[in-house]
Amino acid sequence: MIRLAEQSVRVQEAVARARERVAALHAELPRNELVVWTAGNVSERVVLPDAAEGAPELFVIKPSGVSYDDLSADTMVVCTLDGEKIDDGTADALGPSSDTAAHAYVYRHMPEVGGVVHTHSTFATAWAARSEPIPCVLTMMADEFGGDIPVGPFALIGDDSIGRGIVETLRESRSPAVLMAQHGPFTVGRNARAAVKAAVMCEEVARTVHFARAHGEPPRIDQAQIDSLYDRYQNVYGQASGSSR
Numbered sequence: 001m002i003r004l005a006e007q008s009v010r011v012q013e014a015v016a017r018a019r020e021r022v023a024a025l026h027a028e029l030p031r032n033e034l035v036v037w038t039a040g041n042v043s044e045r046v047v048l049p050d051a052a053e054g055a056p057e058l059f060v061i062k063p064s065g066v067s068y069d070d071l072s073a074d075t076m077v078v079c080t081l082d083g084e085k086i087d088d089g090t091a092d093a094l095g096p097s098s099d100t101a102a103h104a105y106v107y108r109h110m111p112e113v114g115g116v117v118h119t120h121s122t123f124a125t126a127w128a129a130r131s132e133p134i135p136c137v138l139t140m141m142a143d144e145f146g147g148d149i150p151v152g153p154f155a156l157i158g159d160d161s162i163g164r165g166i167v168e169t170l171r172e173s174r175s176p177a178v179l180m181a182q183h184g185p186f187t188v189g190r191n192a193r194a195a196v197k198a199a200v201m202c203e204e205v206a207r208t209v210h211f212a213r214a215h216g217e218p219p220r221i222d223q224a225q226i227d228s229l230y231d232r233y234q235n236v237y238g239q240a241s242g243s244s245r
Contacts, residue, residue, distance in 0.1 A: 044192035105163025115192030143233035146174030
């Protein structure tokens with residue numbers, strides 16, 4: 001087992017910062033009504049300093065079955081990109097989320113991804129239950145998702161099957177969100193904060209389009225307009241430090 005105490009001070013500091021960020025971001029899930037009880041999880045890839053060449057690649061994730069009220073930086077679990085928990089001397093009694101293998105697979109196969117989120121938010125999960133993509137009928141969707149929010153294949157929890165489905169689906173899409181069939185949404189981002197934002201936005205558009213369809217089928221935005229909106233939002237909108245609605 002990899003031991004954090006045997007890594008450099010800079011690696012330990014990077015892990016500590018990631019634990020703080022991930023713990024704080026978990027509060028956004030119940031705050032935005034994306035989870036119930038202990039369901040759902042946020043993870044983030046540990047960004048290692050240049051001086052840490054040769055150090056193991058790691059990510060931080062929520063422990064399994066722990067109430068959101070009881071989460072803190074010390075309860076976050078640190079894992080390798082193979083999904084193996086490391087000995088960090090703080091959360092040794094806590095096991096990582098049951099979705100750890102899926103998160104690990106995404107990090108191994110999508111190096112551009114720095115954060116992963118899974119929820120069972122009501123409206124997005126309702127679309128997933130029907131195995132139906134959310135059509136791009138809103139400018140907000142074009143901005144954030146670059147088109148439809150796609151559906152990934154049905155997969156059982158326990159190994160990396162869900163992760164494979166996420167990667168296979170998102171490689172063919174600009175969307176940072178995927179609705180895993182009869183399961184729920186997973187989102188990715190350059191860091192955990194971006195992935196949480198995508199989860200919040202996914203639920204928002206899932207709810208809006210659900211209500212819109214109650215009064216008829218809303219027309220999908222023309223693809224050329226989707227492309228224009230996506231390019232503007234991703235590359236022009238907001239301040240120089242990054243866009244945010």
